Amino acid sequence: MEKPAQNTDAQNGQVQEATKASSDGSICGYDSLHRLLSENLKPHLLQEVNRILLGMNRGKALETISLPESAKALSSGHNFDLQAFCFLADTELLREPRIIRVGLIQNSIALPTTAHFLDQKRAVFEKLRPIIDAAGAAGVNVLCLQEAWTMPFAFCTREKRWCEFAEPVDGESTRFLQDFARVYNMVIISPILERDVNHGETLWNTAVVIGNNGNIIGKHRKNHIPRVGDFNESTYYMEGNTGHPVFETAFGKIAVNICYGRHHPLNWLAFGLNGAEIVFNPSATVGELSEPMWPIEARNAAIANSYFVGSINRVGTEVFPNPFTSGDGKPEHADFGHFYGSSHFSAPDASCTPSLSRHRDGLLISDMDLNLCRQIKDKWGFRMTARYELYADLLAQYLKPDFEPQVISDPLLHKKSP
Template sequence: MKDRINIGLIQMSCSDDVKENFEKAIYMIEEAGRSGANIVCTQELFKTRYFCQIENWDYFKLAEPVNENSDTIKTLSQLAKDLNIVIIASLFEKRAEGLYHNTVAVIDVDGNYLGKYRKMHIPDDPHFYEKFYFTEGDLGYKVFQTRYGKVGTLICWDQWFPEAARLTAMKGANIIFYPTAIGWLPEEKDQFGESQYNAWETVQRGHAVANGCYIAAVNRTGFEPSPDGNSGIEFWGQSFISDPYGQIIKKASIDKEEILLAEIDLSLIDETRITWPFFRDRRIETYQDLSKRWLED
């Protein structure tokens, strides 16, 4: 494993055509690999539009098995092997009849399928009705040893929870990847848009600082109308990579499809954790109450 590696984040818009979306993602992954990326990550549910804007049983047909024998994993495994890259891909997993997950698969440079992470925190908000589709993850917080370092994988709503980032970092993650689908509701953008985006970026940069690791958040872009005729979502793009000091190394645009490519230095993790020894000074004997839902007076 070398200290300096290149990360590629695939920020794209999606259509109703699953095949078209997949082919576009493959093309962008290939371009990232040819441009020097060592680890490439997709946005959340990159093969489809963000169908969770409504509750519709028909959308369960979009799900697929996620394992070394599934067609999508086989295709991505060959791509990883051909390009000598790590691929992190966000998929709608059909685990069994009536049991579905929002899942990330990780594939190493030799095409070896390393495993998957299932989204732990599932939102249920207007236009984000994920509890209708996804069962909460049961694999725990995951870190995968790849040729280019230890990568942690969390997904979208997970990014707001410091406990998830902490536990992933404690398992040894050098980089925490957050495949994401988040944006503005048009009726809220003027009043809340700036504060919503700033909160999203700030909390993740805080995870980087508190855990002394890199954060890579990859969001989709473009406007997706709601299938039921409601206002839809304007995804705010702006995928970014933060270093362990919380500084943004590189950020994508709001409204363009692009490959965000940036070099990171993994040796900075040890340097940061020596300077700011948060793990040394944690008072673990005082944190028992974190396992409770709330603390009463």
């Protein structure tokens, strides 16, 4: 993971609105890959590029949807990106369409990391208020926030004082969102750093699922934890113990695959086997480390498991008070790199929406007919052709310390070497 050549304002913890090549790994001044292509390709070429990159087949283009003026006014008044699309599905004879409106929010932090922790948290609350209001005004049924949304993503520092941001499942952030859930009749997924008082102050990386009546339906704890680059997350919390729950809400069956779990096809699979129709992937990841993987993994999960995926990444560059090293021999520095946003939806038919901005806060909305999940299962048959018995056997064998891989060696291997 490359680091910026120099860090400005590192000592005063100023939030950088990163648009410079030196800090986000990209060229200057473009907002998103899809906008770059839209502005620089002729329409007939763009149509073809979108056919392949976004799965927009002719006759089945992804349509934008119009939103109420109140939502647009909040977007322009509070300077957040707002985009809205619609995935299509076939009409069925024996089932009514099950169209729901789903929202994703990405945001930068609101105050410098040097501010009082309570002020930082409350400032994020206030920053999110108009974005959640816009989602409510737009009639969003299910809304998901980004990973550890109440705090800066401080895991790069290895400093333990950031643990103070951890909250119980029914803590202040949950109560803040429960009000919105009631007002807008909206399911809200709230990914936080959880403090589990009943288990000796164990910390978890948890998604709280709030029902459309403001009730807490349940929680899911992140299953897979990175130890890569500045993502020293195993320093802060442990592997989740909640399995792969699917939450049956008023607006469909949803699940949450938190951040690094997106690199594990088995994790995606498990939510599928348990019946998920939408899986959210609230994340925090930076450009030099993962940006080429970002458009791949979520779409593959949607295709392979015949469900929708909502991918969220925070935005901006977060500068911490105390510099740290990255274990790569490079100079110490005070920021993690650029969180590149680019939140988007993927569908089981291999289509996806354009992404939100790489730099700005944003609300992405999409209508989706959940009937598409079964339609794609019937069309492609991935679940029926999966031969799970082969893999249950293989994994059981693999778990044994004396596992022997199935290798067929060329008996002439050492006769003529390269």
